[in-house]
Amino acid sequence: xxxxxxxxxxxxxxxxxxxxxxxxxxxxxxxxxxxxxxxxxxxxxxxxxxxxxxxxxxxxxxxxxxxxxxxxxxxxxxxxxxxxxxxxxxxxxxxxxxxxxxxxxxxxxxxxxxxxxxxxxxxxxxxxxxxxxxxxxxxxxxxxx
Amino acid sequence: xxxxxxxxxxxxxxxxxxxxxxxxxxxxxxxxxxxxxxxxxxxxxxxxxxxxxxxxxxxxxxxxxxxxxxxxxxxxxxxxxxxxxxxxxxxxxxxxxxxxxxxxxxxxxxxxxxxxxxxxxxxxxxxxxxxxxxxxxxxxxxxxxxxxxxxxxxxxxxxxxxxxxxxxxxxxxxxxxxxxxxxxxxxxxxxxxxxxxxxxxxxxxxxxxxxxxxxxxxxxxxxxxxxxxxxxxxxxxxxxxxxxxxxxxxxxxxxxxxxxxxxxxxxxxxxxxxxxxxxxxxxxxxxxxxxxxxxxxxxxxxxxxxxxxxxxxxxxxxxxxxxxxxxxxxxxxxxxxxxxxxxxxxxxxxxxxxxxxxxxxxxxxxxxxxxxxxxxxxx
Numbered sequence: 001x002x003x004x005x006x007x008x009x010x011x012x013x014x015x016x017x018x019x020x021x022x023x024x025x026x027x028x029x030x031x032x033x034x035x036x037x038x039x040x041x042x043x044x045x046x047x048x049x050x051x052x053x054x055x056x057x058x059x060x061x062x063x064x065x066x067x068x069x070x071x072x073x074x075x076x077x078x079x080x081x082x083x084x085x086x087x088x089x090x091x092x093x094x095x096x097x098x099x100x101x102x103x104x105x106x107x108x109x110x111x112x113x114x115x116x117x118x119x120x121x122x123x124x125x126x127x128x129x130x131x132x133x134x135x136x137x138x139x140x141x142x143x144x145x
Numbered sequence: 146x147x148x149x150x151x152x153x154x155x156x157x158x159x160x161x162x163x164x165x166x167x168x169x170x171x172x173x174x175x176x177x178x179x180x181x182x183x184x185x186x187x188x189x190x191x192x193x194x195x196x197x198x199x200x201x202x203x204x205x206x207x208x209x210x211x212x213x214x215x216x217x218x219x220x221x222x223x224x225x226x227x228x229x230x231x232x233x234x235x236x237x238x239x240x241x242x243x244x245x246x247x248x249x250x251x252x253x254x255x256x257x258x259x260x261x262x263x264x265x266x267x268x269x270x271x272x273x274x275x276x277x278x279x280x281x282x283x284x285x286x287x288x289x290x291x292x293x294x295x296x297x298x299x300x301x302x303x304x305x306x307x308x309x310x311x312x313x314x315x316x317x318x319x320x321x322x323x324x325x326x327x328x329x330x331x332x333x334x335x336x337x338x339x340x341x342x343x344x345x346x347x348x349x350x351x352x353x354x355x356x357x358x359x360x361x362x363x364x365x366x367x368x369x370x371x372x373x374x375x376x377x378x379x380x381x382x383x384x385x386x387x388x389x390x391x392x393x394x395x396x397x398x399x400x401x402x403x404x405x406x407x408x409x410x411x412x413x414x415x416x417x418x419x420x421x422x423x424x425x426x427x428x429x430x431x432x433x434x435x436x437x438x439x440x441x442x443x444x445x446x447x448x449x450x451x452x453x454x455x456x457x458x459x460x461x462x463x464x465x466x467x468x469x470x471x472x473x474x475x476x477x478x479x480x481x482x483x484x485x486x487x488x489x490x491x492x493x494x495x496x497x498x499x500x501x502x503x504x505x506x507x508x509x510x511x512x513x514x515x516x517x518x519x520x521x522x523x524x
Contacts, residue, residue: 028261029260029262030193030257030260030261032253032257052192053190053193093397096394096396096397096400099404101388101391101392101400101403101404102391102392102400105388105389105392105481105484106389106477106480106481107480116495117488117492117495118418118419118495120488121384121414121415122411123411124407125257125261125411125412127404127408127411128404128408131404
């Protein structure tokens with residue numbers, strides 16, 4: 001089964017996998033944040049992912065950032081998201097240059113957009129959970145938009 | 146022994162007679178006198194178990210407590226029934242005002258800290274280290290970085306330890322949260338020590354300038370000054386340093402280590418930000434004092450940008466010691482230092498101190514430092 005990226009279905013599948021792998025995510029601890037995933041390109045998309053306790057409880061596509069209270073948004077072109085997920089696919093974890101932190105730290109490859117510094121800091125407070133969440137895509141057959 | 150109680154209970158006949166009587170089964174249930182009304186507790190989210198916020202009810206809730214705690218100067222938890230008169234011992238807490246210590250959402254930070262604990266022995270994939278060959282210059286640079294980070298973590302353990310017993314036990318949540326910080330920071334010192342030794346190089350040069358900077362944190366005159374220096378300024382900078390260290394880590398093993406430590410660090414920064422905000426909201430008259438303190442603290446902090454640390458970061462950032470690598474490393478380090486300063490100003494502004502950007506010596510100092518490195522590099 002292939003799954004399209006970007007799409008609500010893609011993130012819902014990661015949410016379903018998170019729930020199925022409860023032991024892994026319970027070990028990482030409570031994760032409470034609503035984050036945005038922005039995919040830039042000819043047809044840009046913005047998704048709101050809500051994490052509560054040990055689960056991703058809600059996935060929505062937004063027409064505007066104002067449609068949800070986002071703690072922070074990870075914004076990158078489709079090509080970069082693709083490179084990141086293809087790197088994860090190789091071993092189940094990203095190569096060093098493709099962790100979420102590395103991609104967003106220096107330069108302008110992936111922007112971390114935020115208003116409130118505490119919302120921004122949630123990216124780092126829950127880094128291991130958010131990284132593990134995206135790493136679950138390692139064995140997905142992805143159809144790129 | 147430096148404290149002798151006012152009563153020697155081992156030779157107090159009234160006390161001993163009463164104990165003997167109780168053992169005969171003659172209970173008087175005096176401890177139920179003046180008991181408070183029972184309370185109704187509701188678990189708001191069963192997935193989280195029973196949260197501290199769930200038991201914030203009635204006389205037990207911090208919101209219902211006075212701003213200044215005058216009655217309880219001992220170890221009685223908030224809501225306990227105190228002995229009449231002055232029988233309760235005075236342990237001499239000096240932080241008796243809520244704004245001295247409190248931070249918005251501190252209960253949440255405690256729960257998060259308890260839930261997200263990790264183990265430096267088993268949660269870093271040490272077994273994978275053999276899979277990677279790290280060039281010698283990068284390994285030495287990484288061990289120098291680990292040496293400085295170990296020093297930093299020592300002070301971050303000591304500062305909350307130093308102030309905990311000065312806090313009135315009424316503020317149990319803050320005492321508990323900073324206790325989690327102590328274990329977090331002790332674990333960070335552990336993980337950096339282990340990493341420095343894991344490949345055999347070991348710890349390198351301790352930092353004179355860095356330790357002077359860190360001493361400034363420990364010697365702050367008040368808890369709030371120590372907190373704003375440690376949590377907002379120092380740990381804010383270290384959080385960005387951890388992010389940078391993850392970015393320049395030689396292998397996924399070190400990346401995992403930094404992903405874990407940055408989570409704890411960001412939580413401490415959040416508490417510090419919320420304490421500063423609470424202080425500014427509720428005690429605005431301390432603003433000049435905090436600003437005056439930060440004027441000096443920001444100068445102190447530049448000690449963390451000591452040459453040994455800068456050089457090791459440049460070698461790691463450029464991935465080597467060739468002129469081309471060093472040039473690249475200088476660019477990478479310059480970029481993250483700019484980020485450290487901007488994020489600090491943003492946090493200070495959000496906490497209610499927007500004037501830091503105008504007053505701070507950090508921007509000028511950073512520019513001088515980078516210009517110096519670039520000039521040396523060009524030469």
